[in-house]
Amino acid sequence: MLDSVVAEGRGDHMQTLSVAPKGRLWLGRLAPEIVVQNSRLGERSERLEPCEVGVRVRPTEVDGRTVTCAGRLVVWSEFDGGDAPDAPRWRKSDPIEVRADLPTPARLGESATSAGRDDFAAALRAVGADGMACEFQAELEMGKDGPELVVTLVNVSPEEIPGWDTKVYEAVLEVDSGPTAPFTLDNLPDSFRYDRTVSAYGVNGGVVRLGPETFRTEDAATHDQPRPIYWDDDAGQPPDLTFATLAAEPLPPLRDLVAACERWANVHWAPAVLTQRAIDEDWDAGMRDEADTEAGLFTEELERLRAGLALLERDDDLRRSFMLANQSFADSPVIRHTTWRPFQLGFMLANATSIVDDRHDGDRSVVDTLWFATGGGKTETYLLYVVTTAFYDRLRGKREGITSWGRFPLRMLSLQQTQRFADVIAAAELVRLRERIAGREFALGFLVGKPGTPNRIRASNRSAGDPDPTDPDMPARHQVLLRCPFCGSEGLHMAFDTGRWTLDHVCGAERCPWGARPLPFRVVDEEIFRSLPTVVLGTLDKAANIAMQAAMRGFYGAPSGRCPVQGHGFTYAPRSGSPGGCLFPGCQAQSGPLTQAADLYAPTVRMQDELHLLRDSLGAVDSHYEALLDALQQHYGSTPKVIASSATLAGHDEQVRALYRKTGRTFPRPGARAGWSFWSRATETLARRFAGLAPRGVTLEYATDQLTESLQRVTRRAVEDPASVAAEIGVDVAAIPLLVDNYGVDVVYGSNLKDVEAVARSFDTQIQLDRPVNAATLTGRTPLDEVRDTLARLVDPEPDFYDRVHLVAASSMLSHGVDVNRLNVMVMLGLPLATAEFIQTTSRVGRTHPGLVIVLHKIGRERDAAVYRTFPSFVGHADRLIDPIPITAKSRRVLELTFAGLVQARLYGIHEPAAIAAGLRQLTKPGPVRSAFNRLPVLEAAELQALVDMLNFDGPLDENLRRDLEAYLREFYRALNDPASSAEWVKQLFSTGEPMRSLRDVEAQAPVFSRGGRP
Incomplete structure (x- = not known):
């Protein structure tokens, strides 16, 4: 091709x-x-x-x-x-x-x-x-x-x-x-x-x-990237790591795995081995020091494996939870593989202690990042960890509440990963029922909000664009799942239940073990607050809601109570529309008591996917909200375990320190040679062929049109004349349909929307073929239902080639979390500015079949030209060329942005519950807040110290930030106590501006007026 x-x-x-x-x-x-x-x-x-x-x-x-x-x-x-x-x-x-x-x-x-x-x-x-x-x-x-x-x-x-x-x-x-x-x-x-x-x-x-x-x-400057295998023969025979074996008797294979790791370390990390390599390969002193340091880190990793194994051997509840999690994977009808890769179990063993030990200064004081190549199985790895933790939570008495809150920086990740989580959570729920484990059902929440899913569904007083519960077409617009997670059927339909006031995914398949009941899957924000599903997935932006929604309390502490009306769910602070704190429309019932200890409700795990995307202003703002979440959850008596994942890391420890104020640790450690570790090894099988091209004398747009037309012409010739093409390439003619299926979709990727939109327009006007080209677009502006439909067509294409999607114009939405095995050809419009984006994006092709990545260099740009000169070396060493993540938590501008949210979140999360317990009113308006602060009391000095401690602004170099924080807080208290203030709501009292509605709202907003003067 x-x-x-x-x-x-x-x-x-x-x-x-x-x-x-x-x-x-x-x-x-x-x-x-x-x-x-x-x-x-x-x-x-x-x-x-x-x-x-x-x-x-x-x-x-x-x-x-x-x-x-x-x-x-x-x-x-x-x-x-x-x-x-x-x-x-x-x-x-x-x-x-x-x-x-x-x-x-x-x-x-x-x-x-x-x-x-x-x-x-x-x-x-x-x-x-x-x-x-x-x-x-x-x-x-x-x-x-x-x-x-x-x-x-x-x-x-x-x-x-x-x-x-x-x-x-x-x-x-x-x-x-x-x-x-x-x-x-x-x-x-x-x-x-x-x-x-x-x-x-x-x-x-x-x-x-x-x-x-x-x-x-x-x-074409080319480089062939090998496909890895996930076991090295130097470690001996691989143990039996099938789901079924680990569900029945996990300890023998896990012991074999740890022993194999010890043998491998003696072959590759022994001091004598490193000494001989230093001589043979002419290492300098710095290279030898690096090797010794890495050998020590691998030894530490091995010790963590041993500790996790020992814990599983002596803790019956943890071992049972692990076995039931494996049974869930074995039982799922939509998980096609039957065994684990060794690194996946290694991560589980290395982090088993954090499931059991909930001390804030124990294993939960460390952020553990799963660092593995894209396509290796990271999602399944932390799924195993999360499902094991969910079973363990039930066995230790946590019968309801969130076990894991997973956040994704991009909407496409949420959509793609949610289906995979749903598949396993559904199987785990059937296992829970079969094992008669007490507690509420295992459920999944999709916390994205507008424009993807509704924030709420109102019975009345709806604004323009709000979902109408009486509209029969409304439910279908908010379908998220592509298939039933219980049986794999694609016959899902959406329904709105006015009795339960829930937007439901329902499976109509006769063979479905869940029957016709609504799936335990919530997509409306308020339904998630009412039910607190076992696992919640959503976008990173939703963290800003803890300053806007008292109903976010279940994400760091306990709700206020539970509504006595069946099906209404948890209650929170009372509001004008919910005097009893129940979020069910029109409910006037008074809140009832909770059914378990308050310190059990908060998430046991906070999971951050694609850690490397938390950078620049987004990462800086999020660091303050991470501090806020930690402080609120510790106030309610628990500490979450933070786990993360990424395929592209640089400056990891510094990033984690800035984001979480904690020590960072990665798993697995790389081996002593590139592409060769205990956990994976490169083979001679081709994974991807990279080709760098520099268009000569024509525009990049013209070259893109010609290239995509040529790619489609090659495929269409195979469709029309399979015998000739088979003879030319030396394959049996029976293989041609499979090749067309796997190489008939061409992805054109642009790192900015301008390029992507230009390409999408060209698809319709510049590509001259006998039969039409069916094109799709995947960007942040693509509606969620269109994204879902496009993914469904890519995964399960139409029988006739000419009815299928042929070309996909995509932006960074594609570069994370899209796992479609039929995507094997990519044209990249210029080299992305970040090497991490290059790695993440190109990994979207060649997941199971050899992939082709053609990079059309914007050769007039200095960076593209420099990389083009050494393109094979750039691709081969790309993981070493990743820029360290630029992020700082200690910035005056960031403090200006987050201050209002930090104070208001503490107001809703700490002071309002105390005020209501003392018989005071809700704290949404200045008057009641002023009264509560005087009665409780909430002193300015104490509040300042809480914020300083929370943000770690206690060092000698933080004096200016402490001074700014003191000034902002003093101005808030002054405005709060000003009898002449015209502020109607507390959010209007902040001199730095209202609380952020999204973690991405880092620029001042400007109103846009119509010709009639109306915004």
Whole structure:
């Protein structure tokens, strides 16, 4: 497929064209050198429309050697093909091939040498291109590792010759360079793990090594990424890690797993082994120190595995919970695999202590991050941890309340991951029922809110856009699940139950073990507050609600009580529409008591997916809300375990310290060699082929249109003529439908919405094929129901190829949490600014089948150009090139943004319950708050100290922040006690602005008025 689209871009299989070749062909072409020299764009001109292509090597010595060069190219001439609009106008010449011996400079500083010009001129003259010429050139330059020899094929033709395109096309250079030494990549962190040698670099393209001293230029700079396996034979025979075995008798295989890890460590991390590698691989002192440090960290990880195993051996409830969690995975009808990968159980063992030990200074004082490659199974890993914890919560007496609150920075993650969580939670609920474990049903909540799902469904007084419970079409607009998690049926339907006042997913399949009952799955915010499902998933933004909603108390403490009316659920602070604190519309009942200890309600686990996305302003703001959540939950007597996950980390410990004020720890530790650890090892099987292309002389948009059209043409030819295609690629014709199924969808990814929207428009107007192209768009602006429908079509395509989705234009929404095995071809519009985004995005293809990633470099940009020169090395070492996460919790601007939310959340979470318990009124208006603060009392000095302690603003360098905090709080108390204040609500008393409605609201909002003056 790659060869076909590159050949199309070069024109390899074309003999005539109806348009000028410079307007159609965008690869393999070289402009005349004089054009580049005269361009006002300077160096950028050589990148946008190069005049040379070549190879850069390191000669073993500067010896004035003669290298052998072979060049191949074609040229195009104009001719009269007739009067028809699409008649051919341009004809390609026969191939021109020239070989020549090229002397090289004998010393640094000598002028470039050249050869072959006369031979090229004669060959071009023979095909009618009199006056055109090319030549081989050699230059000697000083690089960081010593002298570098650059050999190029250069177009030295004049700017114009009547009847001829003076560019040359299909240009290829082959060089027999003589003895060379490899380049050595810079000594970045973890260098002891990597092979840092590079045999040669391409000039304006890629290079392939044909032999020890022979190199050839390529239009595509390529790198093959191997697919990993999840066991290393150096550890011996893998233990039986199937769900069924671990559900029946988990200890023997877990003991075998820990023992295998010990054996592997002795082979790869032993001091004698590292000493020998240091000698063989010429490590410097810093590399050896790094290796010793990493060996120590691996030993610590091994100790955690041993501790987790010992805990499972002696704690009957924990062992039973683990067994029941495995039984849940074994029983689920939609989980297709039957066994765990070793690292998944390793994470469980390493963090087992945190399930049992709830001390704030124990294992819960550490943030544990699951650090593993995308597609390795991170979601299932923390699902195992969460479901084990849910069973353990039930066995220790937590019969209701949230076990895990998982948050996702992007909406697409929430939608994709929710289905996978629902599948396992449903199976766990059936296991709970079968085992007769006391407590409320295991349920799942989807806390996203507008515009994805409703915040509430009102019986009356609805605003424009609010869901109407009497509208029969309303429920279907808010479907989230793609299939029934109990039976796998796709026949779900939505219904609104006015008796229970719930928006329900209902399965109609006869064989469903849950029957026709509403699924234990809540998607409306107020329903989640009323029921407090066992697991809640949602967007990170919802953390801001703890300052806006008294009903968020169940996310850090206990609700006020429970409504005595069956089905109404938990109650919270009274409000004008709910005098008893019940959120059921119109309920006037007084709140009843809770049924378990108050300190059991708060989440046992807070889970943060894709930790690396909590950066910049979002991460800084969230750090204050993380501090707030911790302080509120500790006020109510418990401490959550924070777990996180990411495939791309840099500066992890500093990020965790800023976000959570805690120590950070990653699992699993990498091995002693890149791509080779106890937990996974690279194989020779291809996972992804990366190809870097630099469009020449055309816009990126044009190249994208041509490339996607070529990709679709390749697939459609296989659909129309499977026998010929099968013969050409050497497969059985019966395999063609499978190939079409897995390579018939092309993803075009842009890191900004402007690029994505432009591509989406081009799909409709610029791609010229016999049959229409069906395109979809996945961005943050795509409505949730459209996202859901597109994902469903991608996972389960229509039978007829021409009815399917063929092209997907996507933004960063795609780069996290989208697991569709049919996505195996991606075109990337320019290199993302962050290496982490590059890694995350490209991992969306090639999940189970070899993937193709084509990066169209925006070659005019300095960074794209720099990466293109070393593209294979960039891809191979991308995980080392990730920028540390920029984040700080100690910023005056961030404090300005969060101050109102911090104070108001403490008001609703701590002071209002105390006020109501003392017989005072609800604390939503200044008057009652003023009275409560005087009666309880809530003193300014005490409140200031609580905020300082919460935010860790107690260091000598935090004096200015403490002073700001004191000033903001003093102004709040002044406004609160001002009898002349016109503020109607407490939120209007803050001099820094009202509490944030979203953690992303970091810029001042500007009203937009219509022509009539109405906002």
